[in-house]
Amino acid sequence: MQRGIAHPSLSEATREFVRRAHGLLIDGKWSEAQSGRTLDVEDPGTAELLTRVAAGEAADIDRAVQAARQAFDGGPWRRVKPAERARLLWKLADLMHDHADELAQLESLDNGKPVVFARAVDVLSSVEMVRYFAGWTTKFGGETVDVSVPGEWHAYTTREPIGVVGQIVPWNYPLGMAVWKIAPALAAGCTIVLKPAEQTPLTALRLGELVLEAGIPPGVVNVVTGYGETAGAALAAHPQVDKIAFTGSTEVGKLVVQAALGNMKRVSLELGGKSPVIVFPDTDVAKAAPALARAAFFNTGQVCSAGTRLYVHERIYDELVEQVYTEVAGWRIGYGLDADTKMGPLISAEQHARVTGFLEAARADGATVLGGAPSDATRGHFITPAVLKDTLPTMSVVREEIFGPVLCAMSFRDSEIERLAAIANDTNYGLAASIRTRDLSVAHKLARRIKAGSVGVNVHSVPDPALPFGGFRQSGWGRERGREALELYTEVKSVAINLD
Incomplete structure (x- = not known):
């Protein structure tokens, strides 16, 4: 048995999760990649094979996008009230907190980081991020506007969820970066296709299980593991994705922008720095x-x-x-x-x-x-x-x-x-x-x-969680965390009613 799985500190729940077959989460169900292919996940602390996960490709991305599209356009998610979205997010945060040790161990196995930091920084701060955005669901909306054109008017704006969101996250903070994107998107009322980094898919898959356990409806959060050049590229270019959110290198970020031009999807990027x-x-x-x-x-x-x-x-x-x-x-x-x-x-x-x-x-x-x-x-x-x-x-x-x-x-x-x-x-x-x-x-x-x-x-x-994070210049577009993150997942609509 390899060193990672045999480590005496590992819980049996963590060992069992690593050993099991890992499929794709699409429309509330777990399935193999359509091609049947898998990708190897390495333990960076030993350079040994840790496990294998499904290698999703364009066909799997399409299935996930269709599920997210249906959940947004015709499923129950659009009818879920803001207060209920808040309760679901709180339930997810509670489940993450209950499984904090397991999530930290998975993060440490997958990424190599010290487990003590994985628990204190990656997991517990992710729990707080979910709770923070749960609080926004009932507080984020439009405003009334006093217009100056002749006549008597009632004018206002609304904030509407942008729709189906593709989210591509990196390997340095696998759980944290997934939560930075999932939490505001769910708070805003969007549906999601998440593509974790191929090097570190395990906490995203475990998070997918907790999403279902929390009662979030099928199709609202879909998780497709796979390579960036196949699954990631297909997600960025998919014509039924309304927005793409990417964290990674500036070089790949520029490719994401090019792929998004096909249907002019909204793009947010959190890229490199020096x-x-x-x-x-x-x-x-x-x-x-x-x-x-x-x-x-x-x-x-x-x-x-x-x-x-x-x-x-x-x-x-x-x-x-x-x-x-x-x-x-x-x-x-x-x-x-x-x-x-x-x-x-x-x-x-x-x-x-x-x-x-x-x-x-x-x-x-x-x-x-x-x-x-x-x-x-x-x-x-x-x-x-x-x-x-x-x-x-x-x-x-x-x-x-x-x-x-x-x-x-x-x-x-x-x-x-x-x-x-x-x-x-x-x-x-x-x-x-x-x-x-x-x-x-x-x-x-x-x-x-x-x-x-x-x-x-x-x-x-x-x-x-309340401090916006993002960059100038080639460090990206948009801000994550804080109220500004919700703006990334909404569109503003102006309504003007002539009262004369």
């Missing part, structure tokens, strides 16, 4: 170092908003960079289900090769690389955290999103606000940024000038 962190000399170094390490290396650096461009004033540069490296050098790298693991593996051999390739290029370009060595923790895709010094703005490690545990540390001398804003904005991305200073005037001025969807002051990110 987030700057600017540290002023009045910063408490001992307090900042662990926080900066988490900002760059949490989830093995596989975070779109990770703070991977670190700019530190020269007065504290050497001290701070040394403390950041000392912090991460003490992290235990290991298998995600081991209780003392602080950092797990990269998701795949492909991602491992990508990260090590960037480090080799950095060394060739003259950067000093602290860490970044292959780890012998297990046979999985492990690498130690890398802190890079002597980097330049032209280097690929500074300019491109690596999606791994790599931090580029650079110093600055001049604290002039406009110059620092220009440094922070010297990127194609604009997802997140953070500033560390005790001077609130400096913080406000710089935050105003940075072109990013989220800016933290003395913190890098705040994962609260």
